[in-house]
Amino acid sequence: MDNLKTGEVICKRRKELGLTQNQLAKSLNISFQAVSKWENCSAYPDIEMLPKLAAALHTTIDALLGYESVVTDYDRRYNTQEYYWGLAPNRICYDIMKLLPPVRPYRVLDIGCGEGKDAVFFAKCGYDVTAFDLSEQGIEKAKRLAEHNKVNLKLFKADLFDYRPDTEYDIIFSSGVLHFIPQSERKELCESLKAHTAGTGINALNVFVQKPFITRAPDHRRDEKKRHP
Ligand SMILES: C[S@@+](CC[C@H](N)C(=O)[O-])C[C@H]1O[C@@H](n2cnc3c(N)ncnc32)[C@H](O)[C@@H]1O
Structure with missing residues (x-):
């Protein structure tokens, strides 16, 4: 780096x-x-x-x-041969496919794609995928995963604090990322995502929450609340 x-x-x-x-x-x-x-x-x-x-x-x-x-915490976590989050796609990917099956190469934006398991899955299914993450290690591994699966997708390093889409997508997807954005900036971000979603498109966004009855995320840290109010 x-x-x-x-x-x-x-x-x-x-x-x-x-x-x-x-x-x-x-x-x-x-x-x-x-x-x-x-x-x-x-x-x-x-x-x-x-x-x-x-x-x-x-x-x-x-x-x-x-x-x-x-280096970000995630750079450290991703700096191994193994895939930190595994290779199985998130269950939401299947829900998205049911809602908007890849009858044509719908444009997908994967925000905070990590090591790329979901982005590569979408690309393998025939979607036209753009994906980014703050972690350089994550993007490098996502590129290797794409190569291994012989799929092309646009992968790049970007920080969601600065990055806003400049084109329209049919599907905007993000798993486990948006809670990193301070609450005061989420409205503006969501408005920008909505404005860049095609009329018949969908947004599928999940986040980590702090609820006593929900199992802790595997990468939960004690100081997470302090760092990401
Ligand atoms: C819980 S992981 C989820 C990774 C991936 N979406 C998945 O489900 O496998 C959170 C990801 O968000 C990324 N991230 C955190 N803050 C970010 C930011 N400001 N901009 C872009 N990515 C960010 C991290 O690098 C990490 O890869």
């Missing part, structure tokens, strides 16, 4: 923690314009600011300076 510039590291970590530029600025007693300048790489934080900034972003000064590659 290429080393990121300091501004890019700050931006990435801030978003991973679900913080706005304003919130980060407030916690450091500085203006949001200063944060914005760091993030667009037009200024560097002062040396005295680095320890405070590293603490606020739950990272190290080395990582801020680009000496350590910043």
